[in-house]
Amino acid sequence: MSGNDAKDEGDKGRGTAPDSDLSARLKRLETQIERKRPSASPDPSSRSGSSDGPSPLGRAMQLSTEFIAGVIAGGILGWIFDRFLGTKPWGMIVFLMLGFVTGVYNVMRTSGFSGSRSGPDDRKGS
Numbered sequence: 663m664s665g666n667d668a669k670d671e672g673d674k675g676r677g678t679a680p681d682s683d684l685s686a687r688l689k690r691l692e693t694q695i696e697r698k699r700p701s702a703s704p705d706p707s708s709r710s711g712s713s714d715g716p717s718p719l720g721r722a723m724q725l726s727t728e729f730i731a732g733v734i735a736g737g738i739l740g741w742i743f744d745r746f747l748g749t750k751p752w753g754m755i756v757f758l759m760l761g762f763v764t765g766v767y768n769v770m771r772t773s774g775f776s777g778s779r780s781g782p783d784d785r786k787g788s
Contacts, residue, residue, distance in 0.1 A: 728772050729765035736761015 716724070740757030744750055770776045 725769050725773060728768040732763075732765025732768055733758065733761045736764065 715721075736757045736759070737754065739761070740754035743753035743757060747753065767776070
């Protein structure tokens with residue numbers, strides 16, 4: 663006989679009603695949450711941006727590599743030109759500038775900012 667005997671005796675008829683009411687409210691809440699939650703993709707490893715192309719970090723690495731490759735190629739060609747023709751600083755200067763311009767052009771072409779467009783808009787006639 664605990665101190666809650668009187669309380670237990672008074673709740674005998676209502677003991678199951680609050681539990682079923684609570685279960686019903688919990689089910690309603692779960693269905694409301696499921697309706698408002700956006701549908702999750704079936705594969706957790708696939709991200710929403712992966713189907714569109716490379717990640718932003720991969721894109722940045724590609725663009726920086728395009729630019730640096732142009733400058734390095736221009737520097738190497740300028741050094742070779744100076745070495746064999748004896749035009750000490752001028753070949754390096756000119757070819758570094760050409761490498762810089764080529765690097766900028768490659769970045770613009772790769773990123774889509776160049777003026778030349780190839781695609782369905784270039785059709786002639788029909």
